């Protein structure tokens with residue numbers, strides 16, 4: 168397949184179009200990225216755009232001919248990304264070749280400032296709190312419209328921006344907005360590729376920033392693999408001149424919440440839900456909402472301002488896990504509870520039932536193949 172990028176300046180900002188042609192099924196694909204309110208220079212290298220479709224290429228076994236320049240580090244890194252995913256999912260992905268028109272070792276480098284991907288979730292808020300004003304010199308956050316909130320709901324996206332604005336204002340973080348149809352096209356498995364897609368958006372700011380931060384989910388001692396965002400392969404989405412940083416893996420989700428809970432503005436801004444009819448809000452009852460409410464409860468906060476009312480035992484009983492990342496989130500809460508906090512009756516009764524289920528499932532997985540680092 169052939170990968171080209173076109174840029175145009177529109178009234179509302181810069182549009183970059185990633186065009187895929189010469190695909191095996193003959194179907195061209197146009198992916199747009201609108202950088203709202205921006206006036207970008209032409210991209211010097213296309214590292215990020217290759218990241219954006221690497222899972223599509225590996226999944227369909229198509230080599231990528233890049234109409235443009237890439238950095239040598241990006242090429243080398245993507246070879247290792249492929250090796251990792253072909254090892255994790257040998258039945259799904261194949262090793263492919265990436266052939267740019269030219270390779271550079273020395274792209275222009277921006278000043279040593281950072282931009283962080285920002286969804287409004289606990290991991291993103293923790294990363295913002297931690298790095299605003301430290302050695303990463305974080306001064307901007309990137310919100311993507313088209314990932315958690317669909318393109319056809321601009322009203323909900325505006326409400327999300329409104330929701331997090333007081334938090335960003337307090338930390339002097341400038342919101343930068345990207346709108347893209349890449350997730351909506353569903354050309355690759357979202358749970359494997361979401362961070363690679365996100366990294367493409369971050370790379371587009373490489374003329375201004377040296378580092379693109381992403382708040383990771385599971386801590387180093389509870390990694391879930393394979394998973395689209397992890398500290399093994401996230402850094403390999405970097406190129407010369409722009410580094411993707413997997414941030415926060417030294418902390419469990421409960422430990423992150425313990426820090427966020429000390430900040431009322433940050434607590435009010437948190438938006439974790441993917442199930443609410445209005446995606447700028449938290450439904451309070453889905454797995455992610457209940458898990459987050461239990462995280463707060465574990466650190467002594469019964470009614471955090473990001474949720475209405477108090478959690479009920481019935482809401483906890485109704486939780487069903489659909490992936491290993493969710494299980495790990497609950498497990499980390501139990502570890503924190505065991506280590507640092509005295510008994511919270513609701514959490515303990517939850518784990519009395521759920522940990523038994525998790526152990527059984529984990530043992531069953533042991534017999535098939537290792538999935539988590541700690542299982543190996």
Ligand SMILES: [Zn+2]
Nearest residue numbers: 440450453456
């Ligand atoms: Zn929810």
